[in-house]
Amino acid sequence: xxxxxxxxxxxxxxxxxxxxxxxxxxxxxxxxxxxxxxxxxxxxxxxxxxxxxxxxxxxxxxxxxxxxxxxxxxxxxxxxxxxxxxxxxxxxxxxxxxxxxxxxxxxxxx
DNA sequence: TATTTGACGCTGG
DNA sequence: TCCAGCGCCAAAT
Numbered sequence: 001x002x003x004x005x006x007x008x009x010x011x012x013x014x015x016x017x018x019x020x021x022x023x024x025x026x027x028x029x030x031x032x033x034x035x036x037x038x039x040x041x042x043x044x045x046x047x048x049x050x051x052x053x054x055x056x057x058x059x060x061x062x063x064x065x066x067x068x069x070x071x072x073x074x075x076x077x078x079x080x081x082x083x084x085x086x087x088x089x090x091x092x093x094x095x096x097x098x099x100x101x102x103x104x105x106x107x108x109x110x
Numbered sequence: 111t112a113t114t115t116g117a118c119g120c121t122g123g
Numbered sequence: 124t125c126c127a128g129c130g131c132c133a134a135a136t
Contacts, residue, residue, distance in 0.1 A: 006132095026119055035119075040132045042117035049117085061118060068117030 006032070010044035011051070013104050017058045020086040021102035022094060024062045031104040046071055057081040064097030 013028050025045070029038040041059075048054035049071050057078040061067045069078040069092060079089035088095040 024119090025117070029118080034131080037131050037133095038118040039116065039130095040118095043133055045117060046134095056117090059117080062120095066117090071117060 006034075006040070007044045007047065010041055011048055011054045014045070014048060014054045014056060014059055016104065016108065017055055017102055018107075020100065022058045022060055022064070022082070022087060022097070022100050023102045023104065024060060024064075026062050027101075027103050027105070028059065031108070042068065049073075055081075058085075058102075060094060060097075064094035064101075066092045066094070 009032055010028055013023075013031060017023055024038075025041040026035060026038040029035050029041045032041075034040070045054075045056045045059055045068060049056045049068070050073075056068070057066075057072070059068075066078050066082075066089065069075050072078050079092065082089050082094065087100050094100060
């Protein structure tokens, strides 16, 4: 598996996130079998943030904080998109994160 | 070419 | 229950 394909894989999973749902870097990393490399998922999303096809705003850290909003076109873009989809965001944090959490391992089934 | 840093997560004390 | 350290990979300097 090439390194680039790993990035593409992250993008694919991000695209699969249903509207109004969110997931974490670790969940994606775990689904891809690189749970320890959750940081790399963040790097992948860094490039994805500029892509309109990849909903990078639906990916946050394990506690539901918009840690990567600063990497978007505008720092407010992330929470605006989330709220538009029905996800409540307060102080850069997703409310009821567990209720909106979307685990690829569970939803997609391995 | 080598070192540091970064959108993270888990285990251990 | 809270704080600190380690692992892992890629990109930038």
